[in-house]
Amino acid sequence: MTPKQEDIEKAKRIRKGDVRTASRLIRNIEDQIPEAKTTIKHIFPHTGKAHIIGITGPPGAGKSTLADALIGSFREKNKTVGVLAVDPTSPFTGGALLGDRIRMQRHAEDHGVFVRSLATRGALGGLSKAVGDAVHVLDAMGKDIIIIETVGTGQQEVEIINHSHTVIVVLVPGMGDEIQAIKAGIMEIADIFVINKADRDGSRQLYAELMAMLDMANISSDGWRPPIIRIENVFEPISFQKKLEELSGKIEGHFQYLMDSQLLGDRLRRKSMMEINEALRASILEPVLKELAENGELEMMAEKLIQKKSDPYSLAEEIAGRYLKNVP
Amino acid sequence: MTPKQEDIEKAKRIRKGDVRTASRLIRNIEDQIPEAKTTIKHIFPHTGKAHIIGITGPPGAGKSTLADALIGSFREKNKTVGVLAVDPTSPFTGGALLGDRIRMQRHAEDHGVFVRSLATRGALGGLSKAVGDAVHVLDAMGKDIIIIETVGTGQQEVEIINHSHTVIVVLVPGMGDEIQAIKAGIMEIADIFVINKADRDGSRQLYAELMAMLDMANISSDGWRPPIIRIENVFEPISFQKKLEELSGKIEGHFQYLMDSQLLGDRLRRKSMMEINEALRASILEPVLKELAENGELEMMAEKLIQKKSDPYSLAEEIAGRYLKNVP
Numbered sequence: 001m002t003p004k005q006e007d008i009e010k011a012k013r014i015r016k017g018d019v020r021t022a023s024r025l026i027r028n029i030e031d032q033i034p035e036a037k038t039t040i041k042h043i044f045p046h047t048g049k050a051h052i053i054g055i056t057g058p059p060g061a062g063k064s065t066l067a068d069a070l071i072g073s074f075r076e077k078n079k080t081v082g083v084l085a086v087d088p089t090s091p092f093t094g095g096a097l098l099g100d101r102i103r104m105q106r107h108a109e110d111h112g113v114f115v116r117s118l119a120t121r122g123a124l125g126g127l128s129k130a131v132g133d134a135v136h137v138l139d140a141m142g143k144d145i146i147i148i149e150t151v152g153t154g155q156q157e158v159e160i161i162n163h164s165h166t167v168i169v170v171l172v173p174g175m176g177d178e179i180q181a182i183k184a185g186i187m188e189i190a191d192i193f194v195i196n197k198a199d200r201d202g203s204r205q206l207y208a209e210l211m212a213m214l215d216m217a218n219i220s221s222d223g224w225r226p227p228i229i230r231i232e233n234v235f236e237p238i239s240f241q242k243k244l245e246e247l248s249g250k251i252e253g254h255f256q257y258l259m260d261s262q263l264l265g266d267r268l269r270r271k272s273m274m275e276i277n278e279a280l281r282a283s284i285l286e287p288v289l290k291e292l293a294e295n296g297e298l299e300m301m302a303e304k305l306i307q308k309k310s311d312p313y314s315l316a317e318e319i320a321g322r323y324l325k326n327v328p
Numbered sequence: 329m330t331p332k333q334e335d336i337e338k339a340k341r342i343r344k345g346d347v348r349t350a351s352r353l354i355r356n357i358e359d360q361i362p363e364a365k366t367t368i369k370h371i372f373p374h375t376g377k378a379h380i381i382g383i384t385g386p387p388g389a390g391k392s393t394l395a396d397a398l399i400g401s402f403r404e405k406n407k408t409v410g411v412l413a414v415d416p417t418s419p420f421t422g423g424a425l426l427g428d429r430i431r432m433q434r435h436a437e438d439h440g441v442f443v444r445s446l447a448t449r450g451a452l453g454g455l456s457k458a459v460g461d462a463v464h465v466l467d468a469m470g471k472d473i474i475i476i477e478t479v480g481t482g483q484q485e486v487e488i489i490n491h492s493h494t495v496i497v498v499l500v501p502g503m504g505d506e507i508q509a510i511k512a513g514i515m516e517i518a519d520i521f522v523i524n525k526a527d528r529d530g531s532r533q534l535y536a537e538l539m540a541m542l543d544m545a546n547i548s549s550d551g552w553r554p555p556i557i558r559i560e561n562v563f564e565p566i567s568f569q570k571k572l573e574e575l576s577g578k579i580e581g582h583f584q585y586l587m588d589s590q591l592l593g594d595r596l597r598r599k600s601m602m603e604i605n606e607a608l609r610a611s612i613l614e615p616v617l618k619e620l621a622e623n624g625e626l627e628m629m630a631e632k633l634i635q636k637k638s639d640p641y642s643l644a645e646e647i648a649g650r651y652l653k654n655v656p
Binding site (some may be wrong): 018022037038040041044045047053058059125134165237268269272275277278279280282283284285288289291292298301302303305306308311312313314315316317319320322323324325326327328 | 365366368369370373375386387409460522558593596597600601603605606607608609610611612613615616617619620626629630633634636639640641642643644646647649650651652653654655656
C-alpha cells in the first residue's frame, strides 16, 4: 500500500468509528507528528455533522461533573458522544492531567461514548490547532455530540472554545473580585451560563451580577440572551436531574436557534478563520523556526541578545528577509 | 528631526525616566503600532539591569494586594519599582481591567513607582511580546525592580511570566481538585510559593501537598528549593509585615542565588529565546496574514472550508509555497 492509500484506509476506518485508529491519530495530533496532517486532509470533507459543545470555567467549578452528567443525558436520547478534555494548564509536564476527569470513565464501557484528553507538549500556540484537528476526528467518527472541556477563560482557552457551536460557561459563587475580569473575558463567548454549587454564599450576588451584565450587553445584534442555570446540589438526584434536563434543553435550543437565524454560518466562518490562521502558522512560521533551531542560529541569536549586540526586531527582520518572498 | 533622530530622542527621554514618553510607548506597544518597534531597538541596549519579579496565581488569590505590599517594602529600601499588571483574560474587551489593581494607585504620587496595565487588543499570541517590550521600557527607565503581575497559570501566562527572573506563585486554600492541574503547570516555573489567606480551611492540606510535590520534584539539577510562605491575615499589620519581610528576603535571596550559581544565564537565554520566537512571528507570519486579510483571501479560504472544497492544511501549504523561499 502506498502512503496515500494508507491514509485513505485510515480515514475510512475512522469514519466507521474505529476507536483504535482514531485514538492513534489523536495521539499523533497531540505529538505534532507531521503524518497526522495527511490523514486529517482525508477526513476533513466528512466533518461538519456534529453539534460541538464547549464547556469552560475556572478551576474547581465542577465542569467535569457537569460534562459527565451531560453525556448520560445525551445517551438517554440515543445520541453518540465524543469528549475532548483539554488541559492547557500544564505546558511542561506533557500529557493531559486527568484529575477528576477519570470520573467520566464510567462511560468507558459504552461504545456510544469516546473520551480523550489532550495537552500540548511544549509547542507554543499549538494547542488550539490540535483541538481543532481532534474535533475533526470525533466528528468524522460520526459522533452526534462533541464536548470540548477546558479549564480557564484566558485567551488560549477562548481560542480552544471557539471550535464549538454552543459554549457553556460554568461559574461558582465566592471567587472574589477577579471574577469581574473573568466575566468580561467570557461575556462574549458564553451562550449558556451555569452557576454551580448555587447553594453557596454569594450565589445570589453572582446571579444578579450576570443578569446585570446581560442587561447591559448589546444582545440585539444576534438576539440570543444567554440563559443562566443554577445548579444547587449534584447530590440531590431529583432536583439535579431536573436542572440537567433544563440545561440540555437550552443546549438543543441554542443549536436550533443558530440554524434558524443563519448564525451558524457566522460561527462556522469564525471557526474556519481560526483554523486557517493556525494552519498558516504551522506551514509558514514553523518550518523557519525548525531550520533555525536545527542549524543553531536560534541559540546564536539568543546569545547576541544577552550580550546586547542586537535587538529581537533587527534579528527577526534579517531572518524574514532571508525566508520571505512576495511580501510588500 | 528625522524619524530616526526622533526615536533616539524618545529613547533618551525614557532613559531619563520620562513618564509621559514611557507611557506613550507602552500604549503603542499595546496597540501594536509598528513605530514602537524602532524605539524599542534604541532602548534595548540599555536594558538588563532590573530584577524582574513575576507574580501569578488563580483569580482571587490576592496577587494585587501582595504586589502592592511588595512595592511598599522595596520603596522602604529606596529601590525604584515598575509594575506591569497584565490581563490576558479579556481578549475581546481591549484594555486591561484594573479591578482591584486600582489599589496600587496609592503609590501614584510616588515618583519612584510606575504602574501600568497591559492587555492585547485581539491579536493572537501578541501579549507575551507586548509584555517583553513593556518590561524593556521600565528597565531602560532605570527601575531597580520590575513586577509583572498576571492572572492564571495557563500556557499564555507561563509565557508572560517567563520574562521574569524570580517567579512568585500565589495560591489560596480551598480551590478544589483542579488545583492539581494548576500545580502541575506552575511547578516548574515557581521560585517562591505564597499561600495567601492561610487562615482558611484547607491551608494545611495545600501546604502539605506543595511540600510533597517539592519533595518529589528533582530539584538537584538547579539546587533551589522553592520556599513556601504562608500569609495568614493581611489585616493584622504586625504579622503581615513580618511575613512580607520574609518574602522580600526570599526574593532577594533567589536573585542572589541566580547570580552566584550562573543560573541567571540560563534564565536570560530562555527569555531571549522566547523574545526571538515572538519577534519572528511578528516579522514572518504577520505580514503574510496581513496581506491575505487585506486582499480578501482569508475570507475566501474560510468559505472553501465551510463548503468542504478544501482542508486547512492544503490551503496553508499553497500559501506557504507562494511566500516562503529557502526552506527545505
